[in-house]
Amino acid sequence: MNRTRIVALALAATAAALVPALGQGATAAEGTYLQDPAGGEKSMKSMWTKDEMHKVEGQLRFFPGVQYKTVTRPGPSGAPEFERRVGDPRTLAWQPSYEFGWAVSDSTLVKKALTTKEGKHPVVVHAVLRAPDRSKAGEVRRELRDRPATGRERVPGGKRIACDTGEYTVEWSVTRSGYGTVSGTLRWDSSCEQYRTAFTTGEGPR
Template sequence: MKRTRTAALALATAAAALAPVLAQQATAAEGTYLQDPAGGEKAMKSMWTKDEMHKVEGQFRFHPGVQYKTVSRPGPAAAPDYERRSGDPSTLAWEPSYEFAWAVSDSTVVKKAVTVKEGEHPIVVHAVLRRADRSTVAEVHKELKGKPATGREKVAGGRRIACDTGEYTVEWSVTRSGYGTLTGSLNWNSSCEQYRTAFSRDHGKQS
């Protein structure tokens, strides 16, 4: 009975120690993105129409979308029967997605002074992922009809990118048809070294 209680205690202790590590990895894999312009949720590029009666704002987020499979690992020496799941570095790859945000303002009386964000708007979003030699790796284009004056749209890239294949550039645009187009670009490094290091550290936690 004493041995059973001791083993159960060791198992619970090991599980408690491993849970934060695995949770942090999952959060990092799902929540990492690059943003243009840099800053928080409200950071936007902006432009006015020539008559200064309409304003278009835009923001872009590139989600690299790390992908990997997990494998079973033996538990620590105190609880060898406790199996855990850990990332398999040999299966690492990227599967990017592209997120666009916009805001459309219309002047009501005085140019640039009193504006409102209302009504429905035709929005066109576009992004191209390019290699260092400028060749196209992936491209997304979507025409959104009847969208509110402020909104976000995330578009799946549908293309896997191998790890460690160099530097890439993401070129993006948000267009409010009839008003104008905002553009920008981001640089992205496809290295997976940080994930390999994390998986290696996790694999080593067996004592």
């Protein structure tokens, strides 16, 4: 086997590994998300009840969930029979999901002090995805009963969003019934350019 063919086979193998064969449907960058408030796992917005004896904290992680189909392409020059599965940029779209985090604290003796996170709580999570023209592009709401004082809940959005349709706004809230609500917003750019470029160059999604 000559050197040119060896190099071509190596390049084809590398490209194939970057975009796995995922059948007709695929989800890339599943772990990529936007968070409000920004920061780590424990970064949350909070509010106290009027008597300052109960605190509600909340957080949203928005997963854009890029979707695409794969197609079969021939290998590089020198090894065209070494076929590979690559993302088809014409099929790119988004299918968001929402992950809510919460924490409920109760003061035992002193206001805003000596708090505990115990018991079961009714929690309501809600999010609205608004298009650039402020119309409602998606909405999720879930009533969670008997949940621990700290927890997380992932909710599928159930709506497909076209690529490159502008900047969207996510309005979200976490409510502990009887205590109060924390809420926030975050912005999301629906551009698929980075994925389109990656598929065109054969590098796959990052």
